[in-house]
Amino acid sequence: MALPFPEPRTAEARHFFAAAAAGRLELQRCAACARVWFFPRPACVACGSTDYAWFAASGRGSLHSFSIVRRAPSPEFRDRLPYVVALVELAEGPRMMANVVGDDALEVAIGDALELTFEDRGEGRKLPQFCRAKR
Numbered sequence: 548m549a550l551p552f553p554e555p556r557t558a559e560a561r562h563f564f565a566a567a568a569a570g571r572l573e574l575q576r577c578a579a580c581a582r583v584w585f586f587p588r589p590a591c592v593a594c595g596s597t598d599y600a601w602f603a604a605s606g607r608g609s610l611h612s613f614s615i616v617r618r619a620p621s622p623e624f625r626d627r628l629p630y631v632v633a634l635v636e637l638a639e640g641p642r643m644m645a646n647v648v649g650d651d652a653l654e655v656a657i658g659d660a661l662e663l664t665f666e667d668r669g670e671g672r673k674l675p676q677f678c679r680a681k682r
């Protein structure tokens with residue numbers, strides 16, 4: 548059963564998922580105050596300026612918090628159980644929700660170094676995800 552995919556409804560969300568499909572995690576940086584934010588929005592979360600630029604994130608982050616899901620929220624997720632839902636603190640500052648994926652995902656601990664990967668969800672769609680950083 549195919550997993551659901553976010554349906555981008557704003558220009559900023561469409562930009563974000565088009566970049567993800569091309570293998571880039573892009574964030575917005577305010578031209579007025581340099582704040583970086585996530586999720587995609589039309590104006591700076593700190594000063595309200597609409598003058599911003601997209602840039603490719605480093606793909607590095609750390610695990611701020613997580614939960615291991617053992618009961619599927621919908622039938623599509625049953626084959627994935629158990630899986631990790633994480634709040635990832637990106638090296639650039641913002642936090643984003645993602646899954647920690649990979650063979651050692653269930654061994655995650657808060658503070659773990661994470662690195663970006665992309666999960667192919669079919670039809671050219673890719674979802675930014677994270678795996679535990681290899682040393």
Ligand code: ZN
Nearest residue numbers: 577580591594
């Ligand atoms: Zn700003």
